[in-house]
Amino acid sequence: MPTFTVDTGAQQYPVLVERGALARLGAFIPPKRGVVFVVSEEGIWRMHGAAVEQALAGRPWRLILFPGGEENKRLAQIEAMAEQMVEGGGDRSSLVIAFGGGVVNDLGGFLAAVFMRGVPVIQAPTTLLAQVDAGVGGKTGANLRAGKNLVGAFHQPLAVITDPGVLATLPEREYRAGLFEVIKHGIIRSEPLFRLMQQRREAVLAREPDVVEQMVAESVRIKCEVVSQDEKESGLRRILNFGHTVGHAIEAETGYSRFLHGEAVGLGMLAALRLSELAGRIPAPLREEMAAVVRAYGPFPSTDGLTVDGLLARLRKDKKAIQGAVHWVLATGIGSTEVTADIAEDLVRHAVASIL
Ligand SMILES: NC(=O)c1ccc[n+]([C@@H]2O[C@H](COP(=O)([O-])OP(=O)(O)OC[C@H]3O[C@@H](n4cnc5c(N)ncnc54)[C@H](O)[C@@H]3O)[C@@H](O)[C@H]2O)c1
Structure with missing residues (x-):
């Protein structure tokens, strides 16, 4: 299956579309990076986390789960997750993997954009909407009471790992x-x-x-x-x-x-x-x-x-x-x-x- 490339001039990154692609996640993490933080939702993690866990074997990594859902795509979650990153040994050498649907991609990407003024993110989208849209393109953000996606940042990922196999469990x-x-x-x-x-x-x-x-x-x-x-x-x-x-x-x-x-x-x-x-x-x-x-x-x-x-x-x-x-x-x-x-x-x- 193909690998596509986003090339904005300033940044270039691969978007892998392949059944079983999650197994190759580790290959996209630069060797000198410190602790890897996987941001996900509990349900997704239960269904598909094993593939990510295997791909990260032998590296320092931590899991950060948040409740998910549009109502939780809020700055309060960013703060809570950033605190967990610090407690888990996060620093400027850390990397975030956003593993989930569009809500996780947007919020995990935003977390990476602001943690220590910016650490890299790898997007691993798990819904059809996120695979064909939210995971690619570097738009990240959170909702305000006044409306959706009213705070955010452009933060292009290091790579996007798209495994169409995970769509089998989608409602x-x-x-x-x-x-x-x-x-x-x-x-x-x-x-x-x-x-x-x-x-x-x-x-x-x-x-x-x-x-x-x-x-x-x-x-x-x-x-x-x-x-x-x-x-x-x-x-x-x-x-x-x-x-x-x-x-x-x-x-x-x-x-x-x-x-x-x-x-x-x-x-x-x-x-x-x-x-x-x-x-x-x-x-x-x-x-x-x-x-x-x-x-x-x-x-x-x-x-x-x-x-x-x-x-x-x-x-x-x-x-x-x-x-x-x-x-x-x-x-x-x-x-x-x-x-x-x-x-x-x-x-x-x-x-x-x-x-x-
Ligand atoms: N950044 C962008 O360019 C961009 C583009 C489009 C949409 N978005 C954002 O994406 C969000 C919507 O994304 P969404 O539709 O993926 O919603 P979502 O992230 O809430 O996921 C929908 C549901 O599917 C579940 N789920 C995820 N993966 C699953 C899997 N493999 N199997 C079973 N269940 C699974 C989730 O737990 C959730 O309940 C919105 O917040 C929207 O603003 C962003």
């Missing part, structure tokens, strides 16, 4: 939620990936190993390519937000409890596709073809109680709006996009109304 709903990010990668940048999701639905849902590996590898390839060209999201990286603008608004309006992130992105993509059609970027039949693939991986949680006005108010407050202007990522075909802030509000209203 069905979490797996499906991750599939929407895979479809997103297809729509924005890869017709072959889009066709895979369109034509191999049953194999995808049955988690057939070869199909899972193709989905993860092609998504990782795209994410590496985009991040390499635009690490800090000043240009190309914005295309990764396809479906996320409305998705974030849905998550916020439902108190982050009804929708999983991927599910909200799925609905957000339906709105973005409608907007692409209304703005004259794609014809109706093509919009329908793409939307059918998104819907095929549902169902979505209920949209009861959501209103166009409520969602529009959230859109204006989105942290990615720049001086109040939302940058829309529109589909211009299968595998191509355009980013524009020049979209009339009544089109947005129609597009949002179409998913409620």
